Amino acid sequence: MYDLLKGLRVVEGSAFVAAPTCGLYLAQFGAEVIRFDNIGGGPDFRRWPLADNGSSLYWEGLNKGKKSIAIDLTRPAGREVAQRLAAAPGDDAGLFVTNFPVDGFLSYEVLKALRPDLVCVRVMGWADGSQGMDYTINSALGLPLMTGPADDPRPVNHVLAAWDLLTGAYCAFGLVSALLARTRTGQGREIRAPLSDIGAATMANLGFTAETLMTGRQRQRMGNDIFGAFGRDFATRDGRTLMLLAITPKQWSKALEALGLTSEVAALEAELGVTFATDEGLRFTHRARLYPLFERAFAQRTAAELAPAFDAGGVTWGAYQPLEAALEDPRLYKDNPVFEDVSHPSGLNYPAPGAMATIPQDRRGQVKPAPRLGQHTDEVLAEVLGMSAAEIGRLHDAGLVAGGDGR
Template identity: 45%
Template sequence: MSGGALLDGLRVIEFASFVAGPSAGLAMAQLGAEVIRIDPLGGNVDRRRWPRSARTGESLYWNSLNRGKRSVTLNLRTEAGRDLLLGLATAPGPDAGIVVDNAVGRGWLSHEALAARRPDVISVKVTGRADGGAAVDYTVNGASGVANLTGPSGTVDPVNHVLPAWDLLCGQQAVTAVLAALRRRDRTGEGARIEIALADVAMAAVANLGWYTEAAERGERERHGNHLYGAFGVDFAAGDGDRVMVVVLTPRQWAALGEATGTAERFAVLADSTGADLTTDEGRYGQRREIEAILAPWFAERTGAQVRSALDAAGVLWGPYRSTAQVAADFAARPGSEPVLAGLDQPGIGEVISASSPIRLDGDYSGAVPARDLGADTEEVLSEVLGLDATQLARLRADGII
């Protein structure tokens, strides 16, 4: 687990629910940071979120996003509980005083409240919109315009995605913000008040791809199902039902596709008859449907295994289509086939498919550790970080604070 050394000694307080904030904490925990997740007594609003284990009913979602973190529960409806959270967030130390939260409308956890206790505190607040309004990945995606780019030709209805892509990207923006602010604090002693709006993450990402400028110049982009925009790429079905995605981004890959499928001469005829330069992305994109029609019979006449063998031998850029159930079955049959995945015994659930950090240090993955039971580390953390003794902890228990 050499990957853990990268952020060894760093302490981050996480008070966040759903995906963006917890995914930031997970990423830092996998790199060795001590991430202390704070929840209200009984858990936050995402404690029971789907998917849940068919065996125990426990949330696979919660346990997956909170692996490797220490878990503290506090009665945050009380001043004493809030004071403990603030104390943990602003505890002394050069690698402490770092907070990631998505708490909206809680003035007691504002940057000003934190900075009053520790002027160099680094606080990262994740919000829905920059104006403080509520938003989640699926509302943000619709507003970004992406849902109107997705779907088959001729469809006018928006097509939602299932992957919370903006949440995950927002979480990594939070990690970047923490590390950048920590570097400045190490150099200058200054803290940082950082805010990241989920809607801003989505809008900036789409703008950075040039899609809004394209729309302003050309109008709405045509929908075309699984075809790759601006180049050649589409899915093909083999005769036994296997399906693969084939992509061409370079002249070498174009030549390899013609070699693998024996269609190079037919592509030459297509180029002559249309005047299209099929050695370019533009030429192939313009003739994408004709190219697909030439290739489809070759795939349909072969099994998936024959298709994969021929494409690999020629050096074609391709990938298989698999359901999540197929990925799980492949992992069970060949545990090393996806090296970032790892089997893990999660208390309260049993064996689960987990993952290392995708960041490898010196060629090694970080490994995976289970999530702690909700509140399992409360007394230990309060003792270690705030110096509370057994008498003080017993009083907090009696008062319903912990």
């Protein structure tokens, strides 16, 4: 946790990955993020992976450091409470993150009537309002048909929800940008962030679309080869698999030195009439001739022999390892100051990350766990909406809100 956004109040009405990720990032930089959910939990409250007691590890991971209020969103009076929260007064409030539909009780027009300078960031599937989630957007973009072994035509879905995560980060950037503009002009606005547009624009930014327009077809599958450069997985004598990447001239020359391939590659260059040292594209073009040399060199050495040689030469490489091994890696988890042992709502204690960035000038604050569902219901109603204890009691009696104990 850092305090860069301390004093900001962000209300979040969301589910799944993209919008909660936006709220998570804002909370980790110091904003007060209040998430409202339906009583009993929204559609992501029991999402896998689950603890043995049925608690969602997914939900408590994406909602760290937030406050929780539980509201009956199926009834008009409960929806009014959510609307009032989103549009609550305050110079550093009126900031709303959601993936609820464009139209409906949380539409921008409805909320703007309550607070004209409201800033709303809205995650969408498709820009036309159609249903869309990460994996369906990904399939439409063609990426699963570019991923996987070259000799297998079946589509391969990536296990990482990349478009959700990119969208969540983009929404956090968009909200802070709109807030900065509001401080200058007093104007609120709605920012719509469809996964489809984030995905399509990213593909264009990376040159995928221009490449296809020029060639008339999308990029072919090539297994683990790195497109346009020299990079692939190689097996060592002791059965380990290492990833080697050589993009810059230095990376290339040091890799050749460490593997004892300088003279063999020079002979191949003379045969082909090319120089690999300064052109990564040539290494990619002639990779079918280069790979056998590298495969043989790797197969003659163990990972324990290669690792110090690679490190001494500044070679860019990495070992393939399962997550259980990564958890013991001091650079990733075990000794990483980003992580801290936390007691979670599930009753489990395990390391959880705070802000992913490190700010050397600022002290890193304590990682805060996710709340219990409805844990802050009474606090939020009193402090944000100014309700009296009697008013809050009547809402509980009517079943319109619930606390962390389910009442």
